[in-house]
Amino acid sequence: MTNASAHSAPVLRVDGVSKQFGGNRVFNNVTLSLNAGEVLGVIGPNGAGKTTLINVVSGQIAPTSGRILYGGRDINDKLFHTRSSMGLVRTFQQTKTFKTASVYENLHRAQLFSGRGISLDESYLTELLRTASLLGRLDQLSDTLPYGMQKMLGLLMAFVTDPRILLLDEPAAGLEKEERFFIDQYVQIAMREMGCCVLLVEHDMDLVKRLCPRVCVLDGGSLIADGPPAEVLARRDVIEAYLGTAGEEEHAHA
Numbered sequence: 339m340t341n342a343s344a345h346s347a348p349v350l351r352v353d354g355v356s357k358q359f360g361g362n363r364v365f366n367n368v369t370l371s372l373n374a375g376e377v378l379g380v381i382g383p384n385g386a387g388k389t390t391l392i393n394v395v396s397g398q399i400a401p402t403s404g405r406i407l408y409g410g411r412d413i414n415d416k417l418f419h420t421r422s423s424m425g426l427v428r429t430f431q432q433t434k435t436f437k438t439a440s441v442y443e444n445l446h447r448a449q450l451f452s453g454r455g456i457s458l459d460e461s462y463l464t465e466l467l468r469t470a471s472l473l474g475r476l477d478q479l480s481d482t483l484p485y486g487m488q489k490m491l492g493l494l495m496a497f498v499t500d501p502r503i504l505l506l507d508e509p510a511a512g513l514e515k516e517e518r519f520f521i522d523q524y525v526q527i528a529m530r531e532m533g534c535c536v537l538l539v540e541h542d543m544d545l546v547k548r549l550c551p552r553v554c555v556l557d558g559g560s561l562i563a564d565g566p567p568a569e570v571l572a573r574r575d576v577i578e579a580y581l582g583t584a585g586e587e588e589h590a591h592a
């Protein structure tokens with residue numbers, strides 16, 4: 339995976355962002371940048387605020403303070419759907435498809451609602467549909483698909499909106515081990531064919547190590563580390579952050 343344009347202006351900047359729900363301060367004064375051509379991993383123990391960070395960046399919730407900059411422009415006043423139509427597109431930890439619509443219709447609606455999109459017959463989309471075993475199921479209703487395929491369909495619904503930045507929230511969660519390699523292909527095609535950059539929230543450390551030249555660690559309301567995965571994952575404070583949570587078994591084996 340490339341780490342291109344490391345010296346150019348960031349495509350996305352989370353600038354001193356804090357988020358508080360009532361008395362629960364999830365994170366405080368978090369700053370991070372996503373550069374062109376980059377896949378940035380964001381990891382951290384359960385409850386660290388990773389999904390909340392994606393919610394704030396995608397515009398689903400407002401930050402308590404701080405700014406989100408997209409291509410250098412402050413987009414705090416832009417709503418979720420506006421950000422999506424600008425190419426700032428998220429996926430969800432849980433599957434989010436139109437349950438009673440076919441695979442084809444799901445992709446078509448996603449494309450239509452975004453106001454942008456790639457053609458459903460683009461060859462790289464066909465390649466991804468085939469990899470996910472969805473190409474022969476275009477007429478099948480999404481709620482009749484196995485879970486892994488529904489999850490992949492959710493990813494492809496983001497893909498067909500022609501994103502500039504993909505915010506992926508635990509794309510591997512719930513997938514079988516062999517299905518997880520679909521994510522590698524998805525990210526590689528998004529970068530190679532579409533020039534996307536990717537912010538990847540994920541607990542599967544093998545996947546993070548395969549895809550991310552750089553990872554940030556969120557814990558206790560702050561970013562505690564930022565660097566290459568081999569270095570970051572060997573740090574004592576990062577290991578302690580993981581071992582101190584209830585999800586330790588999955589993380590320790592990841």
Ligand SMILES: Nc1ncnc2c1ncn2[C@@H]1O[C@H](COP(=O)(O)OP(=O)(O)OP(=O)(O)O)[C@@H](O)[C@H]1O
Pocket residue numbers: 359362364382383384385386387388389390391
């Ligand atoms: N809408 C909300 N209202 C109140 N508290 C919330 C809300 N959304 C998230 N939180 C709280 O924010 C904290 C961080 O949650 P979040 O889901 O962002 O963590 P996470 O790092 O994504 O966890 P996981 O790895 O388990 O998915 C939790 O304490 C959660 O209860």
